[in-house]
Amino acid sequence: MSHNTFSQTLKWAIKDGISLVHQVLGRPHNRTRGQIQRLEAAMTDSEIEHQRISLIVRATNTPESTVRTFADRAPRQMMVSEHFQGHTMGLRDSTTLHTLICACDVERCVETGVAAGASSAIILQELERRQRGRLVSIDIQSVLANHYGELIPESHRGRWELRIQREKPLLPMVLEELASIDFFLHDSRHVLRHMMWEYELAWRYLRPGGCLASHDVIMTTAFDDFYRKYRFEIADGGIIGAVGFWIKKK
Numbered sequence: 370m371s372h373n374t375f376s377q378t379l380k381w382a383i384k385d386g387i388s389l390v391h392q393v394l395g396r397p398h399n400r401t402r403g404q405i406q407r408l409e410a411a412m413t414d415s416e417i418e419h420q421r422i423s424l425i426v427r428a429t430n431t432p433e434s435t436v437r438t439f440a441d442r443a444p445r446q447m448m449v450s451e452h453f454q455g456h457t458m459g460l461r462d463s464t465t466l467h468t469l470i471c472a473c474d475v476e477r478c479v480e481t482g483v484a485a486g487a488s489s490a491i492i493l494q495e496l497e498r499r500q501r502g503r504l505v506s507i508d509i510q511s512v513l514a515n516h517y518g519e520l521i522p523e524s525h526r527g528r529w530e531l532r533i534q535r536e537k538p539l540l541p542m543v544l545e546e547l548a549s550i551d552f553f554l555h556d557s558r559h560v561l562r563h564m565m566w567e568y569e570l571a572w573r574y575l576r577p578g579g580c581l582a583s584h585d586v587i588m589t590t591a592f593d594d595f596y597r598k599y600r601f602e603i604a605d606g607g608i609i610g611a612v613g614f615w616i617k618k619k
């Protein structure tokens with residue numbers, strides 16, 4: 370075994386050990402693949418559709434017929450290059466994000482995790498339709514950096530700013546620059562500590578009535594943990610498939 374493989378194996382063993390201790394003690398943890406598969410299998414398309422409409426109607430105070438129109442307008446397909454196959458938000462969650470962003474009054478948007486840019490394209494499409502607002506997206510430096518956001522049409526790029534992170538996390542700086550935001554989407558590194566760090570940081574800059582959303586909320590307990598900690602500041606929200614959102618109290 371090479372030195373690198375050995376140290377990687379050792380790191381995994383330590384992480385698994387810590388996760389096991391957390392589970393035994395009932396502390397927050399990253400979910401196992403089996404738990405995630407069981408959660409995903411339990412959700413049918415029609416259940417998700419029902420949840421999407423009812424939750425977004427209630428949380429954003431938008432008439433049901435309007436929310437249904439938003440959902441019907443969601444993109445039906447996205448052609449992703451081979452670079453990002455398997456790393457792009459699927460149609461079910463894209464439809465939820467599209468419906469949510471249409472129902473929220475947002476201008477200053479921030480997201481982490483761009484890849485092909487399915488989520489970015491959805492947010493930008495709505496900003497462009499309204500002719501106001503901008504999106505700042507953060508991703509990390511990699512050989513694929515030149516391809517980030519490939520799904521974003523040229524016509525929508527005027528409202529988009531891509532920030533590439535090298536060593537230091539960029540999120541604190543971006544939020545500080547914007548001072549206040551209307552919408553935050555986490556879709557970067559889905560591990561408990563990182564998700565919680567992004568949620569808590571973004572929440573501090575989210576204006577009252579703003580929306581914090583996250584993809585892949587079923588990967589860890591961070592989204593539920595966040596609710597337990599901030600429930601007195603949360604007006605409404607919940608989970609639809611693998612997308613969760615919380616609306617901040619006014």
Ligand SMILES: C[S@@+](CC[C@H](N)C(=O)[O-])C[C@H]1O[C@@H](n2cnc3c(N)ncnc32)[C@H](O)[C@@H]1O
Pocket residue numbers: 456457458481482483484485486487488489507508509511534556557558
């Ligand atoms: C699941 S993909 C994002 C999918 C994208 N939102 C979409 O809808 O197509 C996750 C992305 O997060 C990026 N990423 C990983 N760690 C990150 C970090 N610490 N900060 C920002 N982005 C990160 C990866 O480089 C990858 O491009």
